[in-house]
Amino acid sequence: VKIIEMANQIKEGGSHCHNLFCKAAFGCIDQNRDGIINKSDLKETYAQLGKLNVSDEELESMLAEGKGPINFTVFLTLFGEKLSGTDPEETILAAFKLFDPNATGVVNKDEFRRLLMNQADKFTAEEVDQAFAVAPIDVAGNIDYKSLCYIITHGDEKEES
DSSP, X not given: OHHHHHHHHXXXXXXXXXXXXXXXXXXXXXXXXXXXXXXXXXXXXXXXXXXXXXXXXXXXXXXXXXXXXXXXXXXXXXXXXXXXXXXXXXXHHHHHHXXXXXXXSEEEHHHHHHHHXXXXXXXXXXXXXXXXXXXXXXXXXXXXXXXXXXXXXXXOHHHHO
16 A cells, blocks of 8 residues: 555655655665764665675765755655756655665565565555565565566556556
């Protein structure tokens, strides 16, 4: 239901959906839950995503974009600046890319389920199941999020025919 509500809000051009994606992303990155994203938060987030070789310079460069402490408001502004002029499908893709540091085009279904149910605006098991019902999932349990973004923004052709 939440993913469908988000898709409808995106189609209507509302910024509420953008804020929800950002809130979920911020909640996932702010590992120590202090309301500020710092270097250890970024390092831990990358580690959870399987990327262990992120240099301190890379992390410091990311933090420098905030020109000060990165709280939710700053994060929202930075994310908005990065997405300025993009369409809704690109916005959703950008949110998924936060969970795909190696740019594979897929996210693991089980890991994504865990994130949706335990971070930020928590989804229920039923809501995750509803979202996954339309998600293109391969035999290895990976969600093709590019195809999912297309389905969210354009509809599932299989459902319409």
